[in-house]
Amino acid sequence: MSPDFKFRSLSIEDSSWVTESWNDPEVAKYFMAYPRTEHDVKEEWIRKVVEEALEKTIVAELNGEPAGSVSVEPEKGRCRHVAWLGIFVRRKHWGKGVGSALMAKAIELAKGLGCRKLTLATTEGNERAIRLYKKFGFNIEAYRSEDTYVNGLWKKEYFMSLELAPCEPKFNGAGFPQSDEGSQFTNSNKQDSKVRQLMDSDLDELWRLQNCPESTKSSVKIPPITRKETQRWYERIRVKEGRFCYACFKSSQLLGYVQFRTGLLDAPNVYIEEIIVDVNRRPLETADILISAVKNFRERYGYRRIFTFIPQTSTIITKTLEKQGFKKTGALRNYYFIDGCYVDAEFYEYP
Numbered sequence: 001m002s003p004d005f006k007f008r009s010l011s012i013e014d015s016s017w018v019t020e021s022w023n024d025p026e027v028a029k030y031f032m033a034y035p036r037t038e039h040d041v042k043e044e045w046i047r048k049v050v051e052e053a054l055e056k057t058i059v060a061e062l063n064g065e066p067a068g069s070v071s072v073e074p075e076k077g078r079c080r081h082v083a084w085l086g087i088f089v090r091r092k093h094w095g096k097g098v099g100s101a102l103m104a105k106a107i108e109l110a111k112g113l114g115c116r117k118l119t120l121a122t123t124e125g126n127e128r129a130i131r132l133y134k135k136f137g138f139n140i141e142a143y144r145s146e147d148t149y150v151n152g153l154w155k156k157e158y159f160m161s162l163e164l165a166p167c168e169p170k171f172n173g174a175g176f177p178q179s180d181e182g183s184q185f186t187n188s189n190k191q192d193s194k195v196r197q198l199m200d201s202d203l204d205e206l207w208r209l210q211n212c213p214e215s216t217k218s219s220v221k222i223p224p225i226t227r228k229e230t231q232r233w234y235e236r237i238r239v240k241e242g243r244f245c246y247a248c249f250k251s252s253q254l255l256g257y258v259q260f261r262t263g264l265l266d267a268p269n270v271y272i273e274e275i276i277v278d279v280n281r282r283p284l285e286t287a288d289i290l291i292s293a294v295k296n297f298r299e300r301y302g303y304r305r306i307f308t309f310i311p312q313t314s315t316i317i318t319k320t321l322e323k324q325g326f327k328k329t330g331a332l333r334n335y336y337f338i339d340g341c342y343v344d345a346e347f348y349e350y351p
């Protein structure tokens with residue numbers, strides 16, 4: 001007899017079994033990038049996570065009992081055709097087809113939302129999950145070396161995708177590289193550029209740069225960005241939570257910034273989440289200065305690696321990463337939609 005599955009949306013009452021499950025070391029081992037320490041997996045914190053996930057998460061019930069869930073989270077801006085997937089099943093229900101049933105539902109949901117690509121991250125060694133994803137047609141497109149420490153070994157993080165609808169037209173190299181005229185890798189002007197953490201008094205300059213259509217093409221942002229959005233983005237940078245933003249100035253002009261976060265415990269790395277340089281003012285130099293600053297940060301505080309991904313069309317940044325010794329580790333295909341075509345996200349890591 002086939003199992004009796006029922007599907008419903010996540011509700012706030014689900015917090016208690018989710019808490020129990022996320023405190024199960026076998027479930028948590030691969031599922032939660034972080035926090036993975038038990039004191040962080042308290043119901044109060046999970047209630048907040050559940051609250052944010054309500055509309056995008058499906059729960060499968062097996063014989064009337066919640067057995068697992070899958071979330072489908074569409075990206076924003078230039079990546080709005082992509083959704084990220086996250087799945088887990090309570091350990092007592094593993095191997096009964098719950099994961100497969102949830103995957104089928106997630107694909108249906110993502111298609112219903114108009115997404116063209118479903119993407120996820122999983123850890124080397126999580127064979128159950130990797131087999132499940134491959135069964136549904138997902139392929140590994142990129143990885144991060146030694147991203148996570150599991151049971152005494154450094155493991156790769158794999159990025160897998162399933163194309164749900166054709167991504168056409170595909171970027172074919174025409175019209176690029178991004179303009180970097182008049183900007184060379186020289187030291188001549190570097191002494192008058194300064195890098196420091198972004199501050200409250202920089203909001204006007206930040207808002208100006210976030211509204212420069214050419215300069216924001218290295219990010220998911222699509223101008224116009226309201227002042228409120230800039231303010232909210234700025235408020236999410238909290239050093240005590242491991243979120244930083246280094247900005248490069250020439251006198252009071254913001255030439256670019258790099259926003260990054262640091263991982264905890266089992267993933268002691270630096271993750272660059274956004275890098276934007278003003279393409280009209282010495283962009284190569286700015287990118288060079290900002291990336292050097294992140295490398296110095298890594299060295300000073302003893303983080304293992306720096307990871308990032310960047311649109312293949314943002315050659316000012318990719319060129320700089322390569323010059324600074326970053327290595328390419330694959331690309332998420334068609335991850336961005338820029339200037340009317342689909343563009344890959346190139347993965348880089350240092351060292």
Ligand SMILES: CC(C)(COP(=O)(O)OP(=O)(O)OC[C@H]1O[C@@H](n2cnc3c(N)ncnc32)[C@H](O)[C@@H]1OP(=O)(O)O)[C@@H](O)C(=O)NCCC(=O)NCCS
Nearest residue numbers: 027030031088089094095096097098099100122128129131
């Ligand atoms: C990964 C997970 C979601 C799978 O859920 P599940 O309900 O056990 O999955 P299913 O019973 O539908 O099995 C799905 C596939 O997994 C694979 N699988 C199941 N048991 C396996 C095992 N012991 N070893 C290897 N692969 C296995 C099989 O390919 C199976 O498909 P098949 O039976 O048609 O061949 C679940 O194990 C889990 O929640 N793990 C912990 C959290 C986690 O790692 N989440 C993913 C993070 S990226």
